Amino acid sequence: MLTFMASDSEEEVCDERTSLMSAESPTPRSCQEGRQGLEDGETAAQWRSQDSEEDYEDGPDRHVCGGVPGRPPGLEEELTLKYGAKHVIMLFVPVTLCMIVVVATIKSVRFYTEKNGQLIYTPFTEDTPSVGQRLLNSVLNTLIMISVIVVMTIFLVVLYKYRCYKFIHGWLIVSSLMLLFLFTYIYLGEVLKTYNVAMDYPTLFLTVWNFGAVGMVCIHWKGPLVLQQAYLIMISALMALVFIKYLPEWSAWVILGAISVYDLVAVLCPKGPLRMLVETAQERNEPIFPALIYSSAMVWTAGMAKLDPSSQGALQLPYDPEMEEDSYDSFGEPSYPEVFEPPLPGYPGEELEEEEERGVKLGLGDFIFYSVLVGKAAATGSGDWNATLACFVAILIGLCLTLLLLAVFKKALPALPISITFGLIFYFSTDNLVRPFMDTLASHQLYI
Amino acid sequence: MTAAVFFGCAFIAFGPALALYIFTIATEPLRIILLIVGAFFWLVSLLLSSLVWFMATAITDNKDERVQKYLLIFGVLVSVLIQETFRFAYYKLLKKASEGLKSLNPDETAPSMQLLAYVSGLGFGIMSGVFSFVNTLSDSLGPGTVGIHGDPPQFFLNSAFMTLVVVLLHIFWGIVFFDGCEKKKWYTVLVVLLTHLLISALTFISPHYGLSLVLSYIIVVLMGIWAFFVSGGSCRSLKLCLLCQDKDFLLFNQRSR
Numbered sequence: 001m002l003t004f005m006a007s008d009s010e011e012e013v014c015d016e017r018t019s020l021m022s023a024e025s026p027t028p029r030s031c032q033e034g035r036q037g038l039e040d041g042e043t044a045a046q047w048r049s050q051d052s053e054e055d056y057e058d059g060p061d062r063h064v065c066g067g068v069p070g071r072p073p074g075l076e077e078e079l080t081l082k083y084g085a086k087h088v089i090m091l092f093v094p095v096t097l098c099m100i101v102v103v104a105t106i107k108s109v110r111f112y113t114e115k116n117g118q119l120i121y122t123p124f125t126e127d128t129p130s131v132g133q134r135l136l137n138s139v140l141n142t143l144i145m146i147s148v149i150v151v152m153t154i155f156l157v158v159l160y161k162y163r164c165y166k167f168i169h170g171w172l173i174v175s176s177l178m179l180l181f182l183f184t185y186i187y188l189g190e191v192l193k194t195y196n197v198a199m200d201y202p203t204l205f206l207t208v209w210n211f212g213a214v215g216m217v218c219i220h221w222k223g224p225l226v227l228q229q230a231y232l233i234m235i236s237a238l239m240a241l242v243f244i245k246y247l248p249e250w251s252a253w254v255i256l257g258a259i260s261v262y263d264l265v266a267v268l269c270p271k272g273p274l275r276m277l278v279e280t281a282q283e284r285n286e287p288i289f290p291a292l293i294y295s296s297a298m299v300w301t302a303g304m305a306k307l308d309p310s311s312q313g314a315l316q317l318p319y320d321p322e323m324e325e326d327s328y329d330s331f332g333e334p335s336y337p338e339v340f341e342p343p344l345p346g347y348p349g350e351e352l353e354e355e356e357e358r359g360v361k362l363g364l365g366d367f368i369f370y371s372v373l374v375g376k377a378a379a380t381g382s383g384d385w386n387a388t389l390a391c392f393v394a395i396l397i398g399l400c401l402t403l404l405l406l407a408v409f410k411k412a413l414p415a416l417p418i419s420i421t422f423g424l425i426f427y428f429s430t431d432n433l434v435r436p437f438m439d440t441l442a443s444h445q446l447y448i
Numbered sequence: 449m450t451a452a453v454f455f456g457c458a459f460i461a462f463g464p465a466l467a468l469y470i471f472t473i474a475t476e477p478l479r480i481i482l483l484i485v486g487a488f489f490w491l492v493s494l495l496l497s498s499l500v501w502f503m504a505t506a507i508t509d510n511k512d513e514r515v516q517k518y519l520l521i522f523g524v525l526v527s528v529l530i531q532e533t534f535r536f537a538y539y540k541l542l543k544k545a546s547e548g549l550k551s552l553n554p555d556e557t558a559p560s561m562q563l564l565a566y567v568s569g570l571g572f573g574i575m576s577g578v579f580s581f582v583n584t585l586s587d588s589l590g591p592g593t594v595g596i597h598g599d600p601p602q603f604f605l606n607s608a609f610m611t612l613v614v615v616l617l618h619i620f621w622g623i624v625f626f627d628g629c630e631k632k633k634w635y636t637v638l639v640v641l642l643t644h645l646l647i648s649a650l651t652f653i654s655p656h657y658g659l660s661l662v663l664s665y666i667i668v669v670l671m672g673i674w675a676f677f678v679s680g681g682s683c684r685s686l687k688l689c690l691l692c693q694d695k696d697f698l699l700f701n702q703r704s705r
Contacts, residue, residue: 089477092484385582390491393575397488400481429495437498438579440520445603445654447580447610447647448497448527 087360088403090296092396094233095362095370099395101237102244102371103378103388111190112245113379119246121145126248138250142258145251149262153273161280176219176235180212183238225297232294236364240371244379252376253424259369260420267414278412294367297359366415370395373423380431386438390430394422454589457604461581461611465574468619472566478559479567486538486571493534494579497527521652528644531572535622536637538568539629561630562623562679569622573615581611599655606657613664617647620671627678643667 106112118125121144124137159168185208192199199207215231217223247255266272373395378388398419406413441448473479501523508515542564559567584607595601621640628636647667650660676686688694 085477085481089480092480385586386579389578389582393484393487393491396484400484426491426495429499433498433502434494434579437501437523438583441524442580442584442607444517444520445607445610445651446520446524447614447651448494448524448531448576 084403084407087296088400090360091362091399091403094229094294094296095367095395095399096392098233098237098240098367098371099374099392101233102240102375105187105191105237105241106244106375106378109190109194111193112241112375114245115248116245118248121148122247122251124251126250134250138248138254141248141251142254145255146258146262149259150273153266157273157277157280160277173216173220176216177212179235179238180215180231181208183242184208184211187238187241225295229294229296232364233367236294236367237371239364240368240375243368243372244375247372249380252372256369256373256420257424260414260416263414263416267412275412293361293363295359295361297361362415366419369416370419370423373420373427377423377427377431384431384435386434387427387430390426390434391423394426395419398422449588449590449592449594451589453604454585457581457588457608458585460605460608461577461585461615462574464612465570465577465615468570469574473570479563482542482559482564482567483571483574486568487575489534489538489568490531490572490575491579493530494527497523497530500526500530524648525645528641528648531576532625532637532641532644535568535572535625536629539565539626542568561626565623565626566619566679568626569619572622573618576618577611577615580614581607600657602657606661609661610651610664613647613661613668616668617643617671620668620675623675624671624678643671 122141123144124140126134126137128134128137156168185204188204188208214223214227215235218228218231219235243252266274269275374388374391377391378385380387398421399415402413402415402418405418469483473483501519504519504522505516508519510516542561546558546561546564584604588604594603600606621644624636625640628634628640647664650663653660685694
């Protein structure tokens with residue numbers, strides 16, 4: 001899911017909207033005043049619940065957003081649109097980088113295209129003699145995978161409802177440990193094997209240790225934004241590679257389709273688990289819990305120097321990769337918007353918001369599934385790049401359209417459905433229709 | 449084969465497009481988006497034309513070489529028609545959206561139709577070039593000897609130069625086409641369509657690279673000159689630019705620093 005951040009202060013409420021969130025939410029004003037009235041508790045809750053209602057009613061003129069209280073509403077709306085193209089590019093770049101990493105690995109490292117068993121979540125094999133049986137098995141695999149995801153998401157929602165924060169944090173930290181150390185070690189080993197480069201164990205240990213430790217610090221605590229973003233991209237790529245390796249052919253495609261339907265349902269239906277999660281977090285007026293969200297927020301400018309150092313930590317949103325690893329367990333994460341933030345003490349809102357830049361957030365689950373789509377296209381084509389490129393363009397266009405819809409509807413939207421639909425359509429049509437055409441043309445050296 | 453051929457052909461085919469992208473498109477987010485939308489439109493047109501060709505081959509169901517060749521030629525011609533149709537569709541979309549684009553950047557000037565024409569042409573060109581050439585490129589990395597069975601050994605070079613032709617031509621066609629549509633000069637649209645058909649037809653005489661390449665480049669140069677004059681260039685401005693006497697340009701650069 002995509003989230004727009006207009007200011008750090010409004011993140012708390014904005015983030016709880018799990019998907020595309022226009023910066024035009026009223027939260028900045030409410031957050032600012034709510035924060036000043038934090039001591040008054042009640043007023044804060046009043047403001048927030050008021051604003052949350054307004055949000056759902058979606059009236060742009062009622063929303064003074066963009067983080068600068070003094071500006072008239074019309075200008076705010078233009079400002080939001082003005083930032084639209086920049087935000088789209090801020091998401092294009094990391095999505096493209098992730099896909100490039102995945103495609104480069106798939107094309108060069110043989111390990112990720114070799115069949116070496118399946119996950120326990122997809123127990124049915126696809127090595128069956130008949131097409132019907134294979135289709136049935138892949139549908140069953142999908143059902144199992146999706147139900148695992150739904151169960152884990154509901155489990156997470158229940159945990160959150162009953163305030164078992166320690167459990168959740170521990171779970172997330174263990175998952176990110178596994179991802180940053182074990183999967184990186186395996187990846188590095190396979191890359192070294194492919195290029196026949198020898199590395200002794202002490203060097204390997206040092207490399208993996210440094211990579212993993214810095215990653216944990218950057219993601220869960222504080223770190224430079226660029227480094228954080230780079231680590232999130234790398235974890236998404238690693239996760240996508242694992243899926244590409246262990247999901248059988250047809251199951252992968254059916255799962256991609258099913259998960260975009262699930263994303264749509266979970267975010268937009270009133271009883272969807274993600275929406276319930278968001279609403280619970282909003283009621284409690286707290287950030288949900290550490291999760292995987294890529295944020296492209298600009299770092300604050302000099303105006304922030306006035307802030308006390310303790311609030312600086314909030315700027316580097318700590319993300320948890322756990323949700324991702326648990327993607328074996330919990331997939332609802334594609335749409336997790338929750339961002340962990342220590343509650344900020346009252347600070348001078350004015351200078352802050354004038355200096356701030358708006359950022360966009362995209363759930364890492366979205367990164368992962370985009371990369372799985374493109375990686376599968378790269379893996380299955382017989383040395384064919386056309387399908388990969390077509391999927392790449394289709395996904396970017398889907399992302400563009402989703403952000404456009406965000407600007408129009410100004411409420412939470414899932415980021416998977418449109419892109420995955422376009423990607424699937426383009427993959428299958430390119431593989432079956434365009435490839436024979438282009439191959440024949442290329443062999444005769446004809447140009448269209 | 450090997451890396452030398454790969455890099456050489458890649459830069460021949462995509463060097464100018466890459467330079468144009470880095471210097472003119474990459475700095476503005478809106479242009480990048482429009483470029484990708486243009487690429488998407490070309491992709492959809494390719495999809496439709498492949499569908500038509502596929503259905504034609506499925507219907508005739510004839511394994512004869514000559515019939516296949518005729519079907520391929522038919523496919524190419526239909527594809528050219530569909531591409532130009534989609535260029536027109538993209539023009540219509542941009543025209544409708546230009547008011548929206550104006551509101552997108554109220555402080556900055558809205559992108560002019562000429563800029564949109566250039567960006568759309570580049571999008572079409574890059575996508576077309578990439579789809580035509582990338583598989584050949586990736587094969588050139590591997591081992592092999594070109595022309596060992598009597599085919600011409602300059603296969604890769606010819607493909608690379610032809611791809612460059614296609615990329616440049618799409619840019620020029622885009623500029624001329626949009627201008628023709630804006631000023632309701634429908635003969636320009638017809639000329640674009642005819643030159644596109646001509647270029648594709650030139651590739652039919654495939655092994656005679658000299659002829660087809662030379663003619664194609666002549667067409668590129670002519671289209672380039674036409675696009676230059678259509679976008680408001682003139683001999684005088686060209687002279688000023690080359691002699692670094694263009695005061696407006698120099699002042700503009702000074703200001704931006």
